[in-house]
Amino acid sequence: MSCERMESKILSYVDGRLKESERPDVEKHLEACAPCRVRVAEFRAVSGLLDELPVIEPSPAFDARVHARVSAEPVKVSWWAWMRVSPRVAFAASMLLLASVWLGFYSHPAAPQLPWSDAKEADAQMMQDLPVLEDHDVLQNFEPLKSLPAPVGADEAAEAQQQQM
Amino acid sequence: MARTDVQLMLDVKAGDEASFELLLQRYRTPLVNFLYRMVRNREQAEDLAQEVFLRVYRAREDYVPSAKFTTWLFRIATNLALNSVRDNRYQKLEVSMDAPVTVDSEDGDERPMDVPEKHPNIEQYLVEDARKKMIRHAIDKLPEKQRAAVLLHKYEELDYAEISKILSCSESALKSLLFRAYESLRVELAPLVAMQVKQ
Numbered sequence: 001m002s003c004e005r006m007e008s009k010i011l012s013y014v015d016g017r018l019k020e021s022e023r024p025d026v027e028k029h030l031e032a033c034a035p036c037r038v039r040v041a042e043f044r045a046v047s048g049l050l051d052e053l054p055v056i057e058p059s060p061a062f063d064a065r066v067h068a069r070v071s072a073e074p075v076k077v078s079w080w081a082w083m084r085v086s087p088r089v090a091f092a093a094s095m096l097l098l099a100s101v102w103l104g105f106y107s108h109p110a111a112p113q114l115p116w117s118d119a120k121e122a123d124a125q126m127m128q129d130l131p132v133l134e135d136h137d138v139l140q141n142f143e144p145l146k147s148l149p150a151p152v153g154a155d156e157a158a159e160a161q162q163q164q165m
Numbered sequence: 166m167a168r169t170d171v172q173l174m175l176d177v178k179a180g181d182e183a184s185f186e187l188l189l190q191r192y193r194t195p196l197v198n199f200l201y202r203m204v205r206n207r208e209q210a211e212d213l214a215q216e217v218f219l220r221v222y223r224a225r226e227d228y229v230p231s232a233k234f235t236t237w238l239f240r241i242a243t244n245l246a247l248n249s250v251r252d253n254r255y256q257k258l259e260v261s262m263d264a265p266v267t268v269d270s271e272d273g274d275e276r277p278m279d280v281p282e283k284h285p286n287i288e289q290y291l292v293e294d295a296r297k298k299m300i301r302h303a304i305d306k307l308p309e310k311q312r313a314a315v316l317l318h319k320y321e322e323l324d325y326a327e328i329s330k331i332l333s334c335s336e337s338a339l340k341s342l343l344f345r346a347y348e349s350l351r352v353e354l355a356p357l358v359a360m361q362v363k364q
Binding site: 010011047053056066073 | 189198207296300318325350351362
């Protein structure tokens, strides 16, 4: 193994992450190469020095600031959210529907009792009676009406009123 | 038995807010540390970390576990960090001669140096402080992609496959990136490296 090839393996060797299959070649090179041995030792020293840096703790307000920023995020509304109906609206709508049905049922008058069982027959009879009711000649000769006093004309009505005054 | 990251994220997708809280607790510290080491500004690092969680939350409905959760999470974080570093590069940094001398405290913030009247071992304190400052400075000097590779490899212990997906490069390109980064670090930290090697 050359010193150039060692460059890609030296740190893995220092931090113990080198593949076991590669270890024999690396160690064989280190036995024969002093500069690479020095480099390995110095890289180990650097790694040790990096361990001396202290770990800092986040400030006491850190968590609160994260929570505040998360809480300030707008609530995402999905595109089909408009179809959702709140429970109150759904309840009010169902009550309205029930009321409409109830009012519609009770306000519809009962159909009149007809002597004819068939509605078509009833209609036909009514159509036949209509010309009779509109026939004045028939009314004039109608027996019950003959016992009534004769109708008073307009002039006679005026004379009668003057006589009374 | 604790739920995996993917299980938690699928529960978040289903509307479980408590699962999002668990993910927040699990990754808040690693994310803030990664981002702080990338951008070197604590306030900015926390702001970016909050943005990462917000983006995770926004993407919950479309989440599909096609990769490891950490790959996805640190990909968001790395992209935000790289953009931030590039934006900051063009800002002018004005250094005042009257500015107070500062030291890096253990929590990573720079604060005015206390007069060490009652410190039991001031020399040790200053030596350790100087070492940390030197290490941080050496990481800061790395090009941003090499810096991201080193931080993900060293501190998040992600494997090469994951890191290469996060940085959108091949595994061989990633190993070359890491090699060049460690070469730069060993030169920049030569005095400290020499002391470590002797031990």
